[in-house]
Amino acid sequence: GESVGLHLPTLSVQEGDNSIINCAYSNSASDYFIWYKQESGKGPQFIIDIRSNMDKRQGQRVTVLLNKTVKHLSLQIAATQPGDSAVYFCAESQNTDKLIFGTGTRLQVFP
Amino acid sequence: DAGITQSPRYKITETGRQVTLMCHQTWSHSYMFWYRQDLGHGLRLIYYSAAADITDKGEVPDGYVVSRSKTENFPLTLESATRSQTSVYFCASRGTATGELFFGEGSRLTVL
Numbered sequence: 072g073e074s075v076g077l078h079l080p081t082l083s084v085q086e087g088d089n090s091i092i093n094c095a096y097s098n099s100a101s102d103y104f105i106w107y108k109q110e111s112g113k114g115p116q117f118i119i120d121i122r123s124n125m126d127k128r129q130g131q132r133v134t135v136l137l138n139k140t141v142k143h144l145s146l147q148i149a150a151t152q153p154g155d156s157a158v159y160f161c162a163e164s165q166n167t168d169k170l171i172f173g174t175g176t177r178l179q180v181f182p
Numbered sequence: 183d184a185g186i187t188q189s190p191r192y193k194i195t196e197t198g199r200q201v202t203l204m205c206h207q208t209w210s211h212s213y214m215f216w217y218r219q220d221l222g223h224g225l226r227l228i229y230y231s232a233a234a235d236i237t238d239k240g241e242v243p244d245g246y247v248v249s250r251s252k253t254e255n256f257p258l259t260l261e262s263a264t265r266s267q268t269s270v271y272f273c274a275s276r277g278t279a280t281g282e283l284f285f286g287e288g289s290r291l292t293v294l
Contacts, residue, residue: 079221079222103281105281105282105283112288113287113288114272114274114285114286114287114288115225115272115283115285116285117282117283117284120281120282160224160225162225164281169215169227169230169240170215170227170281170283171227171241172217172224172225172226172227173224174222174223174224175224
């Protein structure tokens with residue numbers, strides 16, 4: 072999603088629910104996509120990646136979906152936990168060269 | 183310890199001063215990157231390096247200088263700091279087999 076002013080788009084979910092974080096990417100030539108999680112005061116941490124020859128990839132509790140037709144990427148988190156609260160960034164690149172990041176989405180998990 | 187480390191973690195300086203942020207990685211990764219992070223802009227690439235003595239501009243290189251004389255180090259220099267360079271700076275590295283970046287903990291720079 073796009074940010075408005077200084078505020079990140081925020082997704083609020085209840086603990087135990089599934090979360091879906093969306094990302095629109097800009098470069099139709101991008102062939103590698105990656106999701107990062109960033110907790111307050113820390114550097115971004117890798118979650119999952121996907122190449123353009125795939126449309127779905129699953130990890131532990133996370134799934135990334137890629138729709139190249141509309142240049143859309145999503146991250147699904149199953150059974151969201153309080154520890155999932157963070158800012159999530161998608162990033163794109165060509166040939167795994169330099170990664171270009173989106174502006175991020177804040178995920179808030181409430182009990 | 184193995185990993186990627188940045189120093190200093192916090193720095194306050196004045197407009198016009200030179201500042202160097204250090205980045206060191208112990209994995210012998212070929213690629214290293216510098217990003218800045220500001221509210222509303224996410225992470226923006228400043229410079230990157232594919233190997234020692236090879237550097238290239240990213241999205242926002244103006245006002246910054248980098249060097250890569252050794253594979254493990256990738257310092258970022260602000261030759262004459264400006265208030266607009268107040269930000270959190272992240273260094274990252276990766277090998278050649280994967281696109282995954284490994285990030286440092288960040289350096290918070292304030293320019294008064």
